[in-house]
Amino acid sequence: MSQPLIGIIMGSDSDLPTMQAAIAVCEEFGVPCEVEIVSAHRTPERMVQYAKEAHTRGLKVIIAGAGGAAHLPGMVAAMTVLPVIGVPVQTKTLQGIDSLYSIVQMPAGIPVATVAIGNAKNAGLLAVQILGSHDAELFAKLQAYRQSLTDMVQQKQAELGR
Ligand code: RP5
Numbered sequence: 001m002s003q004p005l006i007g008i009i010m011g012s013d014s015d016l017p018t019m020q021a022a023i024a025v026c027e028e029f030g031v032p033c034e035v036e037i038v039s040a041h042r043t044p045e046r047m048v049q050y051a052k053e054a055h056t057r058g059l060k061v062i063i064a065g066a067g068g069a070a071h072l073p074g075m076v077a078a079m080t081v082l083p084v085i086g087v088p089v090q091t092k093t094l095q096g097i098d099s100l101y102s103i104v105q106m107p108a109g110i111p112v113a114t115v116a117i118g119n120a121k122n123a124g125l126l127a128v129q130i131l132g133s134h135d136a137e138l139f140a141k142l143q144a145y146r147q148s149l150t151d152m153v154q155q156k157q158a159e160l161g162r
Helices: 013-029 044-057 072-078 097-104 120-132 136-160
Strands: 006-010 033-037 061-067 084-089
Touching (some): 006 120, 013 061, 013 084, 013 136, 061 072, 072 084, 072 097, 084 120
Parallel strands (some): 061 084
16 A cells, blocks of 8 residues: 555544545545544544644645534644645535534634535545646646546537537
8 A cells, every 4th residue: 555645534434425525536546545534522632643643644635524513624724734625514404504614714824725515526636736736647637637527518518519
């Protein structure tokens, strides 16, 4: 196994179905990632240790998903200068608005790059783009991916025949 470059963490195993999309992006682009359950509330000491040691283990970016009182991304960001991408997980009671507000409203000085509710795919892509900014091979793969999106739209347009 290669050294993980992206750490994908989540508050509960119930977040895993959402976070699978970020894992899939890492696999698609061949970027090694690790996946861990780290809860800000249920395992606070583990969270502190994870955040403080992440850079010493070679991680370059952390993706953190949580729902409800979603403190995990912000607390991890407070304890590392690695880039942290937050994924608000959709909740049953408030549809993820609670998660979004908990993650996005960080005080100046401690950024969390927050994606849309449930959009772990974009979190994965952003993490890969951060790595691709200084990795020519990965950069080229990302450009090819974008071209595939353009091609797909053009194909749909052609199918419309208008
Ligand atoms: C948060 O509480 C987790 O991130 C999860 O989204 C939510 C509910 O957790 P479970 O009760 O399903 O374990 O900490």
